[in-house]
Amino acid sequence: MRITIDREACIGSGLCALIAPAVFDQNDDDGLVELLDEGPLTDPVGTVKDAVQRCPAAALGSHPD
Template identity: 55%
Template structure:
């Protein structure tokens, strides 16, 4: 799995950080998402998919592959 973020879409809701804190964080100044791991290990895939699904701005994009 590969993850990309569209920072321009991010509204800083923080749901991704709550669901997958090993993969996502937020900037202190404006709450915009920070991608900690663009290719998370298998054990983080379920949480990463859930984070993308609940993102109110649809700013998290997942692709399968190496």
Template identity: 50%
Template sequence: MKITIDEDKCVGAGQCVLAAAEVFDQRDEDGVVVLLDSAPPQELLADVEDAAARCPALAIEVEK
């Protein structure tokens, strides 16, 4: 699995962090998503896909 983020699209909603805190965080100054692990273990796939689906700005892309 590979994750990419489009920071320009991110609106700082934080849904990704709620879904997969092991993989995503937010910058303190503006709430933009921070990718903690661009290639997380396969057992986190469901959480990462949930985070991508929850993103209102569609800023997260997941490649399997």
């Protein structure tokens, strides 16, 4: 699975980093999402998909390889 982020859409809620901290983090300067692990995923795929689905700004995407 490939993960994409849209930092312009991100509102900095941090939900993604709470759900999948090995894959997502928040930038220290602006609080927006950062992708830590583009793959292969160290978190279970279901956890990452959950983070993508729960993003309140729809700033995350997941795509099959």
